[in-house]
Amino acid sequence: MEIAKSSKKKTQWKRASLPYFYLLPAFLVMGVITFYPLIYQLIISFTNFESKDLLLGLKSPDLQFIGFKNYVDIFTAALPVENFNFFRVLEFNFWWALSNVMLHVPAGVLIATLLNTEGLWLKRIYRAIYILPVVVPPLVVATVWTNIFDERYGAMNQLLTSIGTYFGNTAPVYIRWFEDVKPPIPGFLPGAPLTLAYYAMMVANFWLGWPFMSVVATGALQSIPRDLYEAASIDGATGTQQFWGITVPLLRPAMIPAAVYGFTLSFNLFNFVFFMTGGGPARSTELLVTFAYNLVRNLRWYGVAAAFAVIIFVVALIVFLITNRITRATQNYQEA
Amino acid sequence: MNSAKVETKKNPIVRFLTMNTSGQTSGRSLPLWRQILLQIICIAILLSVMFPIMYIVTLSFSPKTTRPSTLELIPKEISFVAYKQVLDRPTGNPVTFIELLRNSVFLSVGVGLAALVIAVTAAYAFSRLKFKLREILMILVFIPLLMPAVGLSTPLYLLLNQIQIKQCAGNQIAIQPFTSCGGEAKGKLVFNLRDSLLGVGIAMTATALPFAVWNLKGYLDTIPKELEEAAAIDGADTNQTFWQIVIPLAAPQLAVTFFLGFIGHWQEFVTTWLFLSQPKDYTLAMTLYNMTGQYANSVPWNRFAAMAVIVALPVAIVYIGLQKQIVGGLTTGGVKG
Structure with missing residues (x-):
């Protein structure tokens, strides 16, 4: 009687403690290399x-x-640091993440929809090539784009020069993308002036960001039943009406987690920002992490x-x- | 209906490439003027996507070490001089390409694997088991996700720096902080955990581990419980269920979590750059930074371009191979949809 009771107790205890055994390895390791440093950091x-x-x-x-x-x-x-203002950096950091997502998601959805057009030629080729930016590591993307925005030898100024020549302007373009501290659009973001470097970074990160959103949107577009569009066009809805009435609402469940992911990713995009501008010029593109x-x-x-x-x-x-x-x-x- | 089901199982890159391509079957065709308009837009996007890629690839195939003064997006000649030079002698330091590659692989594969193995049981407990402290412990695990790697670097530096192996006078070996050379004798430093790939790997695991738990838990949440319930009715206990049902079911996501760790740490820069001081421990990502950083003016640009292509390739290959799982795992599996 006694033995049965105690063994029952034992199995109960075993069952109750089992989850903690499953957690043990992770918490042992994290205790030393994560929690201890976090507390240490707080103390110092x-x-x-x-x-x-x-x-x-x-x-x-x-x-x-x-x-x-x-x-x-x-x-x-x-702090005896030049050009540092915490709230400006914070504001810029939020704006940076937000403005990226606000561009990447709509562009991704639009391009996915474009490639979803029935009867479009060469779809396969476009899809294969549009995926390329997703697979290049941000570290490499940043180093390559820094080079592209180089003042003298960068491909961007060379491209602008060739466009200028086409329109009869023979003077070579020398835009100092990463040095110019004067904001091209004054007062665009009150409190945190956006320098040319910001726009250069936006261009590069746009190149990097929209294809991922496009892949997510393509997957979601596929799951929308074709009948919905057919029914809508029988009822006389135009393409634009179908886009806003069917495509956008049905894409939302897939795009919101993707947008949240994109936001957090951009918010802490150390590798990219550090390698492109290092936070400069005059800390105008500094993120909290950099x-x-x-x-x-x-x-x-x-x-x-x-x-x-x-x-x-x-x-x-x-x-x-x-x-x-x-x-x-x-x-x-x-x-x- | 059936075919649609089959289609969703395919790799999304395959899906992405093959979906909806047959305009003919629906019987509707695009008016020519719209076709041309859309083609123009598609080609414009195509050019913008290819622009940086062609620029760097062209540069990497150039035999000249300087950057061209006018725009070149198509290689005039294919020369492997830059690739050969990078493979022969990647930096000014006496370190071979193979060593750099080995360091990068060791760190990214090691951290990916370590985080996975340690995380998997915790992820299971959080997803399936009921226990009192579940909510609190889960928050504790996810808290470090909010701290960027650089935020933990100082304490980890100090912690790892304490573990050193020294050679004392008289060929004794002292392992600090457990044994020391005795007295005031300093001894010769043989090994410093902080300044080693192993130490950096440990430091990188600090942020990789919470991510692995989070990612795996998100996936386990999406596996239907019916199989496990059936196993429980048949008398399987929690351990048996975990090893024989959950692990095989989660195998694809285990692979994805590992590869996400690999991709993320392949380009790791912060910890390696802060901790490592010896060129023999440098990684490919650090080398690429060295080429663009303070020594940029002396670096031949075709070699820089070749190095960029080389650093990008492994990640690109992994990503293309696991496209579906990675995109799915990050958006629908990771965060509960």
Whole structure:
């Protein structure tokens, strides 16, 4: 009797603890290389941690706790860094991610629809080639486009020159894409002037971004029943009406997660921005991540960098909570 | 209806290439003026897509080391000089192309695999098992996803920097922080985990692991539970269900998660550039950066172009092969649709 009871208890305990055994490997590893660094980062964000403290870490005798000074310095632009204003960088970062998605998604949908036109010649060839930007790593895309926007030898200025020659303008075009600090459209984004470098980056990232959206849209277009369009055209709906009345609403379930994915990807697009402009000129294209990299790699203010990382974390958390409401990423199978 | 079902199972690149191409079957044909108009638009898009690709490919086939002063988008001659030079001697440092390739492969494959193996059981627990702390632990795992790699770099640098192997006087080996040379003796540094590919791999796993859990959980959520329920009725316990039913069902997504890790870390730059100091540990991505960075003026441009093509190729091949799974996994599987 006693034995049966205890063994029943044992199996119950076993069942209750089983999930934790499944979690054990991941949490052991993350405890050391993820959670410990996160907490460490939080601690040193309240200190004046610098290169000289790297050897001894928190045991360093020079290390002082300075309260919220790092945070205050970041928010009030009191850091001795040229052209740094946190809120301008933040605003630019949001605008950068948003403006990219706002261009990529409609372009992707339109081009997918275009290629879906019945009776269009050479569809296969177009589809095969339009996919190419998706498969090139952003690192390579950025290095190649930096080269294209080069002032003297870049293909973009050469292209503009050839177009100019065609219209009778023989003077070679020398646009200083990455150096010019004067915004071409003043006041376009209040508080964060958009330099030519931003537009150059938009062009390059547009090239990189829309084909992915187009692939997602193509998959979704395929699942729309043909009968819907036939019924609509019998009822006398024009092509444009069909597009807005059938295509767009039925694409939405597929395009919203894709847009959210695109937004978060652009928001932290370190490789691309770092390799194209490095945040310049005059930090006008700096993202939060590229500035964080600068703080660690070039300025070596580890305390400030830690505070900055904590701030990025909070910003990302807010972005996550908003986008999560849209896609409900953490919902599990039972709740669905 | 049946054919549509079959079609959705195909690789989307195949689907993308073959779908709806037969205008004839529907009986409707495009008026010629619209056909021409759409063709013009398609060709314009085609040119814009091909423009940077042709530019870099042309440059890579050029025997000249300088960039052309006028636009060249079609190679005048096919010369493999640049490729040969890059393969022979990729940088100014005494490091061979094979070593760079090996480092890149070691890091991207190693991190992809490590993250996958560690993540898979946790993903299963989060997707299928019920337990008290589920919500809290899940948030804990996903929290690091919000931190960019550079945000964790300083503590990881310090942590990994503590583990060093030193050769003391008298040929003793000390493994810090567990043993030391004794007294004030410093000893000769033999191995520093921070300044090694292994250490960088560990640091990169810190951000790769939460992503793998997230990606796998999203996929497991989409697998119908009926099979597992049937197995449970037949008397299988959780472990048996996991190994014999869930793992085989999830095999395609396991592969995709691995390849996503591979693609992401193939071009990893932040951690490698911050941690590694010895040219023998450099990766292809770091080499490409070196070519465009501060030494840009001295670098022959045809070699830079050839290197860009070489760095892009592995990722491009993997991506084309796994198109469907990657696009699907990122949009519908990863985030619950």
